Amino acid sequence: MTSVTLRQMRAFLAIVRLGSFTAAARQLHLTQPALTVQLRQLEQALGVRLLDRTTRTATPTRIGAEFARALAPLLAELDTVLERVQDHATLRTGRVDLATLPSLASTVLPEVIARLRVSSPGLRVRMREAVTGPVGEMVRAGLVDFGIGGSVAEDGELEVQHLFDDPLLLIFPREHGFAARCSVTLRELGEVPLLLPEANSGIRHAVDQAFAALGLPVQPAQEAVSTGTLVGMVRAGLGLGVLPSTAVEMQVIPDLRALPIGGPPLTRPIALVRRAGRSLSPAAEAFLAVLRECLARRSDLQPVSQGD
Amino acid sequence: MTSVTLRQMRAFLAIVRLGSFTAAARQLHLTQPALTVQLRQLEQALGVRLLDRTTRTATPTRIGAEFARALAPLLAELDTVLERVQDHATLRTGRVDLATLPSLASTVLPEVIARLRVSSPGLRVRMREAVTGPVGEMVRAGLVDFGIGGSVAEDGELEVQHLFDDPLLLIFPREHGFAARCSVTLRELGEVPLLLPEANSGIRHAVDQAFAALGLPVQPAQEAVSTGTLVGMVRAGLGLGVLPSTAVEMQVIPDLRALPIGGPPLTRPIALVRRAGRSLSPAAEAFLAVLRECLARRSDLQPVSQGD
DNA sequence: TCCATTCATAAAGACGCTTTATAGACTAGG
DNA sequence: CCTAGTCTATAAAGCGTCTTTATGAATGGA
Numbered sequence: 001m002t003s004v005t006l007r008q009m010r011a012f013l014a015i016v017r018l019g020s021f022t023a024a025a026r027q028l029h030l031t032q033p034a035l036t037v038q039l040r041q042l043e044q045a046l047g048v049r050l051l052d053r054t055t056r057t058a059t060p061t062r063i064g065a066e067f068a069r070a071l072a073p074l075l076a077e078l079d080t081v082l083e084r085v086q087d088h089a090t091l092r093t094g095r096v097d098l099a100t101l102p103s104l105a106s107t108v109l110p111e112v113i114a115r116l117r118v119s120s121p122g123l124r125v126r127m128r129e130a131v132t133g134p135v136g137e138m139v140r141a142g143l144v145d146f147g148i149g150g151s152v153a154e155d156g157e158l159e160v161q162h163l164f165d166d167p168l169l170l171i172f173p174r175e176h177g178f179a180a181r182c183s184v185t186l187r188e189l190g191e192v193p194l195l196l197p198e199a200n201s202g203i204r205h206a207v208d209q210a211f212a213a214l215g216l217p218v219q220p221a222q223e224a225v226s227t228g229t230l231v232g233m234v235r236a237g238l239g240l241g242v243l244p245s246t247a248v249e250m251q252v253i254p255d256l257r258a259l260p261i262g263g264p265p266l267t268r269p270i271a272l273v274r275r276a277g278r279s280l281s282p283a284a285e286a287f288l289a290v291l292r293e294c295l296a297r298r299s300d301l302q303p304v305s306q307g308d
Numbered sequence: 309m310t311s312v313t314l315r316q317m318r319a320f321l322a323i324v325r326l327g328s329f330t331a332a333a334r335q336l337h338l339t340q341p342a343l344t345v346q347l348r349q350l351e352q353a354l355g356v357r358l359l360d361r362t363t364r365t366a367t368p369t370r371i372g373a374e375f376a377r378a379l380a381p382l383l384a385e386l387d388t389v390l391e392r393v394q395d396h397a398t399l400r401t402g403r404v405d406l407a408t409l410p411s412l413a414s415t416v417l418p419e420v421i422a423r424l425r426v427s428s429p430g431l432r433v434r435m436r437e438a439v440t441g442p443v444g445e446m447v448r449a450g451l452v453d454f455g456i457g458g459s460v461a462e463d464g465e466l467e468v469q470h471l472f473d474d475p476l477l478l479i480f481p482r483e484h485g486f487a488a489r490c491s492v493t494l495r496e497l498g499e500v501p502l503l504l505p506e507a508n509s510g511i512r513h514a515v516d517q518a519f520a521a522l523g524l525p526v527q528p529a530q531e532a533v534s535t536g537t538l539v540g541m542v543r544a545g546l547g548l549g550v551l552p553s554t555a556v557e558m559q560v561i562p563d564l565r566a567l568p569i570g571g572p573p574l575t576r577p578i579a580l581v582r583r584a585g586r587s588l589s590p591a592a593e594a595f596l597a598v599l600r601e602c603l604a605r606r607s608d609l610q611p612v613s614q615g616d
Numbered sequence: 617t618c619c620a621t622t623c624a625t626a627a628a629g630a631c632g633c634t635t636t637a638t639a640g641a642c643t644a645g646g
Numbered sequence: 647c648c649t650a651g652t653c654t655a656t657a658a659a660g661c662g663t664c665t666t667t668a669t670g671a672a673t674g675g676a
Contacts (some may be wrong), residue, residue, distance in 0.1 A: 001401050003314075003315075003664085004314070005313070005314060006312070006314050007309075007311075007664095020622080020623095021623060021624095022621085022622065030624070030665075030666095031627080031665070031666060031667085032622080032624095033623090033624080033626095033665080033666075033667085033668095034664075034665055034666075035623095036623065036624060036625085037624095037625095037664075037665080038664085040624095041664095046390070046393050046394055046397065047394055047396075047397030047590075048393055048394070048396050048397045048590065049587045052585060052586050053622090053623060053624085054585045054622085054623085054672090054673075055621085055622055055623055055624090055671075055672045055673050055674090056621080056622060056623085056673055056674065057621090057623095058623080060451075061587060061589065062589060063393065063589055066393075067389070068395050070389045070392070071389060072384060074382065074386055074389060077382060078382055078386075079376070081378045081379060081382065081563075082312055082354070084378075085356055085371065085374075085375050086354055086355055086356070087357050088355075088371050089354065089355030089356045090355070093585055108422070145370075171442050213626080222408050240618080261657085272559060272631075277360060277362045278360050278369075279357045279369060280362050281369070281370060281371055282355075282356065310632080316634095324638085328653075328654095329653075330652085330653065330654080331652060338634075338635095339634070339635060339636085340653080340654070340655095341634080341635075341636085341637095341654090341655080341656080341657095342633075342634055342635075343654095344654065344655060344656085345633075345634080345655095345656095348655095349632095349633095361653090361654060361655090362641090362642075362653085362654085363640080363641045363642045363643090363652085363653055363654055363655095364641090364642060364643070364652080364653060364654090365653085366653090366654085617676100618650090618675100618676085619674105619675090619676080620673100620675085620676100621653100621672100621673085621674085621675100622671100622672085622673080622674100623670105623671090623672085623673100624669100624670080624671080624672100625668100625669080625670075625671100626667105626668085626669085626670100627659105627666100627667090627668090627669105628666085628667085628668105629665085629666080629667095630661085630663105630664090630665080630666090631662105631663085631664080631665090632661105632663080632664090633660105633661085633662080633663090634659100634660085634661080634662090634673090635658100635659085635660080635661090636657100636658090636660100637656100637657085637658090637659105638655100638656080638657085638661085639654105639655080639656075639657100640654085640655080640656100640673100641652100641654085641655100642651105642652085642653080642654105643650100643651085643652080643653100644649100644650090644651085644652100645649090645650085645651100645671105646647100646648090646649085646650100
């Protein structure tokens with residue numbers, strides 16, 4: 001009263017294909033008695049004789065032949081389905097869906113994608129760009145596997161893991177007096193017209209917090225939505241801008257200068273944001289592994305250990 | 309390093325469907341730890357996490373969901389294939405392909421088919437008619453599952469099993485002198501003009517042998533191919549005919565009389581002819597069982613025990 | 617006729633699966 | 647905020663099953 005097994009059916013098909021128990025046993029790396037038993041069990045479970053065995057050969061019954069004809073394509077399809085699943089484990093197949101900040105999307109992550117394409121050509125990466133808040137929302141809604149953005153609050157649904165600290169740079173025209181300096185302090189920024197990103201961005205959040213820590217008020221001369229417009233404002237002489245180093249990289253700025261902000265160093269935290277309790281696909285894990293590898297190689301960004 | 313099992317996949321689908329290990333365990337009549345182990349084995353075999361388990365619920369991973377979507381219809385189809393095979397065992401489905409003599413095809417076997425249709429409506433019987441020689445050939449060629457006909461020689465390919473002895477009757481016009489008798493002897497037949505079937509039929513074979521046993525020569529006044537023409541010849545006064553009782557039944561003969569032939573009783577053997585070493589389908593077995601039942605009920609035919 | 621090959625069978629051992637018992641974790645309700 | 651209930655994970659033990667080894671029976675070819 002035992003039930004039908006995949007092994008039994010695979011054994012049956014092998015015997016039908018080869019017309020012999022011993023030949024099938026060799027192919028399946030089993031002994032011949034094992035196949036005899038398996039086939040008997042299969043026939044008992046089905047209640048039907050599938051093979052007519054003489055002492056020399058084994059030929060399928062009519063019912064057995066019909067069964068084999070119907071079964072073979074089914075098991076073949078099952079095998080392809082199983083292989084397709086296993087391809088995810090071996091990274092031969094897979095999709096990484098992530099949301100990240102525009103600055104990271106255009107500087108750090110393309111390198112990650114390029115490396116991943118070399119090591120695992122079958123993977124496809126889909127990157128959505130958004131500012132910190134929406135990044136968290138997209139993760140929460142399940143639209144993406146994970147997000148890389150500014151620090152969000154850890155609630156029951158989101159799990160945040162610090163990745164590195166992105167230094168914020170001061171951008172100004174080369175004619176400015178700071179051009180001769182090699183760094184500026186945070187306190188000095190309070191005395192110049194500042195151009196800052198608008199309120200809901202991670203950069204602004206970091207600047208606000210740093211100023212508050214020193215007891216200074218934040219009074220931006222102007223707010224900008226995108227880093228591009230902010231750069232334009234600086235170039236037009238509206239003031240001095242604050243931008244993350246990752247954003248500065250991509251902008252070729254011949255007439256501007258950038259200086260690190262010190263005393264204390266001004267950075268914005270970049271974190272991995274993922275749904276709590278949800279595992280990542282092997283593809284996503286591979287992506288993150290390469291990302292951490294890239295981060296470790298860069299001395300300008302301050303990487304942190306993988307542990308939470 | 310164990311391989312993927314049907315049980316594991318069925319368990320996986322049940323858990324996905326119900327969203328819970330314990331619920332699936334109840335449905336599958338298992339304990340919850342068993343399912344935990346099975347799913348772990350499945351995930352290990354595939355190398356991929358299929359379910360994200362919190363302590364409250366189990367939700368499929370994206371890969372797990374894809375897998376379940378592809379797997380469910382496959383297993384459903386597999387189940388229908390298995391059921392279709394099992395239907396042969398329960399006689400809900402099946403085909404009986406047989407070859408037999410015209411006389412049996414029109415007298416004994418229709419009753420068998422009728423009874424079979426009542427007890428197993430799903431079975432379909434295909435009956436081919438032929439004389440004894442071709443019946444054996446059709447069995448040998450595998451065109452039919454078995455044959456019911458005159459005795460053929462048992463060689464390596466054919467297996468012959470005696471079923472019953474069909475009495476041969478003497479047919480004559482009611483005006484004939486035999487009309488008052490209730491039986492005739494074989495020896496008496498040597499002194500009347502005989503109408504016999506042609507040489508390759510089982511009837512002729514039986515008559516020839518019986519005459520030879522008595523040392524009498526066989527001198528038919530006329531030979532006929534079909535029983536119909538033989539009856540016509542008798543009716544035309546060409547002589548007295550010898551026909552099997554099963555053939556006489558179907559011919560409504562108001563102007564003719566039939567008498568059993570005795571001393572010794574003249575019969576032709578009817579046997580089951582099947583391919584050696586080939587098993588019969590459950591449908592064919594059922595057919596034969598009903599046939600033997602019908603034969604046992606009839607006192608006019610001499611049934612024999614089922615043993616060879 | 618003899619030998620080699622094939623399938624069937626029996627017994628023993630190994631392996632895997634299932635169950636029982638228990639722990640850890642989260643939710644709901646008071 | 648705490649407790650009760652529920653769900654999954656884990657460990658150990660028992661059981662069943664499957665595989666292997668050894669052997670028999672039968673067939674076909676040399």
